[in-house]
Amino acid sequence: MAQRERYGLIGAGSRAGMYIGAMSGTVLGAERVPDVAELVAWSDVNPGRLDVYEREVVAAGHPSPARWAVGDLERMIADERLDRVVITTPDFTHADYIVRALRAGADVVVEKPLTIDAASVRRIGAAIAETGREVITTFNYRYSPRNSTLRRVIAEGRIGTVTSVHFEWALDTVHGADYFRRWHRDKANSGGLFIHKASHHFDLVNWWIGAEPVRVFASGGLRFYGAENAAARGLGSRPARGTGAGPAGGPFALDLAADARLKELYLDQEHHDGYLRDRDVFDPGITIEDNLAALVDYDSGATLSYSLNAHAPWEGYRVTVNGTEGRAELEVVERGAVLIGEDGRVVVDPSMHPDHSAVDEVRPDSERLVLQRHWEGAEVVPIPEGVGSHGGGDAYLLQHLFDRVTDDAPLCRVAGYADGVRAVSVGIAGNRSLETGAPVRIADLDLGV
Secondary structure, three states, rough: OOOOOOEEOOOOOHHHHHHHHHHHHOOOOOHHHHEEEEEEEEEOHHHHHHHHHHHHHHOOOOOOEEEOOHHHHHHHHHHHHOOEEEEEEHHHHHHHHHHHHHHHHOOEEOOOOOOOOOHHHHHHHHHHHOOOOEEEEOOOOHHHHHHHHHHHHHHHHOOEEEEEEEEEEEEOOOOOHHHHOOHHHHHHHHOOOOHHHHHHHHHHHHHHOOOOOOEEEEEEOOOOOOOOHHHHOOOOOOEEEEEOOEEEEOOOOOHHHHHHHHHHHHHHHHHOOOOOEEEEOOOOOOOOOOOEEEEEEEOOOOOOEEEEEEEEEEEEEEEEEEEEEEEEEEEEEEOOOEEOOOOOOOEEOOOOOHHHHHHHOOOEEEEEEEEEOOOOEEEEOOOOOOOOHHOOOOHHHHHHHHHHOOOOOOOOOOOOOOHHHHHHHHHHHHHHHHOOOOOOHHHHHHOOO
């Protein structure tokens, strides 16, 4: 057996659990990962979150990774002889950690987005050129069977040459609202949803049609969340924090104490760093948008029309790909409805609600890919079963990631540095278009790819 690679991890929030679990052999579909990857060191600004994960790792029969201060990243890489560093910290910190890790001698795996602005992209690109090391952005949605099936349909030429794509993404009032409670609500931290969330979506389109974005025109604003919108709808005063959800807090309040995972990772750890995971979505000072739209031109001649709504009553997406020989349509319902229980709390899992069957009959959780060629009848294209979260993509991503797979033809799901840049380039250009009211050419951003 080949020697296992030595990994370090920076950032012990909820997303880090996927990587920690994979390297301790507890993630479904990723049983081979501990044979090739060993987590030997980790770091977080909040020691309480490391305590939580340490208990789980030790309970799984693995030694606890060595703890390091975030300021000692270079020493951690050298002393622990790290091959790779996984970064799952807030978006605005990605560039600094990536550059430091590369220059200290480790490759990097970073959660999407790669970073949040053009200057940071250029810094990362310079460090890669200087060191020759590797940066991988994890785009798990590429590995979801429904998305890879659409990629296969397009790549096989079944709709001809792609002429246009329409992509609508709906975030419901559980998932969508959550971006307005946390650090993401400040655009300086996340780049807004054009960067933090939509980089997933732009990467999918880039990958589906095998083309590069060249120009972006965007529109959007904060139209539902935030203090001004709440006042305009007469919502009145609310508790300073979301904790204590129910009739008093309203359906947008989040009760961290009611969720064991959120409680142990965030509520119980507030005293370490003061980070509040459950702030009011109708606070003043929120600087990200909740409604976004963009027109994106591609070097292939295709055009994307994109929209994102963060306060829908259901969650999912619709994609239409038009080609010279036909059309493919993918519709996904990830959560059919957000319901309110008798106690005034949001019911995240509709199956727990006594009336869920009526709701599910109207809009059940589902996925459907329909192909129709010119002058032919429509056909439903079968979608294979997936494993794990994010539409069945996480487990496959982990196996490719830790095995360092590079050849994934014909699907080409492995995303390199250039893919990470192209994904954020649309959002960076979109943010600039929001500021200027004008279309933005991506070449003018000077991103180096």
